[in-house]
Amino acid sequence: MPQKINDEIRKTGYKFFANYRAKHSIVEIAEHFGKPLVPWENGLVQTLVPRTEAAPNSYSGIYGLDHFPFHSDLAHWRTPPRYLLLRCITGYADVPTLMIDGHDLIDAVTLDILARAIFKPRRPRNGSVSLLRLCEPVEDVVRIRWDEVFLKPASRIGEVADLRVREWLSTRIPTALSLAQTHDTLLIDNWRMLHARSPILPGRESRAIERVYFEALH
Numbered sequence: 103m104p105q106k107i108n109d110e111i112r113k114t115g116y117k118f119f120a121n122y123r124a125k126h127s128i129v130e131i132a133e134h135f136g137k138p139l140v141p142w143e144n145g146l147v148q149t150l151v152p153r154t155e156a157a158p159n160s161y162s163g164i165y166g167l168d169h170f171p172f173h174s175d176l177a178h179w180r181t182p183p184r185y186l187l188l189r190c191i192t193g194y195a196d197v198p199t200l201m202i203d204g205h206d207l208i209d210a211v212t213l214d215i216l217a218r219a220i221f222k223p224r225r226p227r228n229g230s231v232s233l234l235r236l237c238e239p240v241e242d243v244v245r246i247r248w249d250e251v252f253l254k255p256a257s258r259i260g261e262v263a264d265l266r267v268r269e270w271l272s273t274r275i276p277t278a279l280s281l282a283q284t285h286d287t288l289l290i291d292n293w294r295m296l297h298a299r300s301p302i303l304p305g306r307e308s309r310a311i312e313r314v315y316f317e318a319l320h
């Protein structure tokens with residue numbers, strides 16, 4: 103990973119690559135960028151397509167083609183993936199990926215509250231419930247997690263934080279970036295940025311995006 107890209111990710115929390123390396127697969131690009139993570143069996147590359155029907159405990163099962171709420175990916179994991187890479191197979195300019203900077207969230211709600219806010223996964227994982235903080239210092243950054251579907255407050259301060267975060271998110275105007283052209287590629291710091299999918303408009307049901315998670319960048 104060139105230093106310039108690393109610097110930009112650190113500065114803004116994401117990096118967009120228009121029509122990037124058309125001859126390369128997402129796996130080749132991911133290995134060039136960093137150390138990919140396989141979140142579940144056969145899950146190195148996940149293909150995201152709009153669905154009207156899906157498992158009831160999934161975003162598609164709950165929201166279908168509507169706007170997905172802001173979240174960080176796998177926020178209910180003790181250590182969520184550090185970065186995620188999205189690559190366009192079939193895209194549309196009017197179905198942007200939306201992002202909100204978690205640093206602004208910390209400024210608004212305060213690190214004190216977010217670091218003391220205890221949440222737990224809405225459903226136990228592997229038979230046990232882990233208690234998770236919305237914010238915690240890890241290595242040389244503050245890791246942020248947020249997911250109103252898969253996490254719920256598990257303390258008084260958690261409940262305070264839950265309300266404040268939701269309220270704050272509802273007032274924000276997000277950064278909108280469209281994976282519109284095939285091979286458009288977006289690298290996101292998943293410990294910092296919250297992201298959301300905008301609604302799938304009629305005629306845009308063929309949208310398809312590939313995703314790979316990372317443990318780290320090179």
Ligand SMILES: [Fe+2]
Nearest residue numbers: 173174175297
């Ligand atoms: Fe996501």
